[in-house]
Amino acid sequence: MIKDLPDNTVKDIAIAVALEKESVESKIWYVYIINLKNEPIENVLITSKGYGEKDGEQVKTSTLRHMFPLVEGNSFKIIEPIDEQTFGLNNEYWLSYYIGTQIYDKKFIFLPESIVEMNFTRLPVINKVGVMIG
Known part of the structure; x- marks a missing residue:
């Protein structure tokens, strides 16, 4: 039975956190979805939440939902801004999308502390500096 299910492995899709603007007072960060495929993905649904321990107490952020009807091939969309204060938490993005009639999903x-300068790279398609999970 399980062998009859299609292998819907998510490939060539990334979630990235990029530094948008920096001033003396603050830094502005955004979370992006990057479609590195040559084809579009459709009905893209992303849920985001943060959780973990801060100052010895368990912390959870609100769960947010984002929907994009279409993300073209070799393009990106801004998912949401992200506050630096959440970088000490697990920041989870659960992605679901369709290619044709096939559904794909990945978490x-x-x-915590993975969004740091030591992990920065030049993000493809966006052409900004940040941290990416593919």
């Missing part, structure tokens, strides 16, 4: 988790 992307930025672990």
Whole structure:
């Protein structure tokens, strides 16, 4: 039975956190979905939440939902802004999308303190500096 199910492995899709603007007072960060495929993905649904321990207490952020009817091939969309204060938490992005009639889904988790300068890379398609999970 399980062998009859299609292998809907998520490939060539990434979630990235990029530094948008920086000033003396603050830094502005955004979370992006990057479609590295040559084909579009449709009915893209992303849920985001943060959770973990801060100052010895369990913390949870609100769960947010984002929907994009279409993300073209070799393009990106801004999912949401992200506050630096949540970088010490697990930041989870659960992605579902369709290609044709096939559904795909994957959970992307930025672990605590993984969004740091040491992990920065040049993000493809967006052409900004940030941290990416593919």
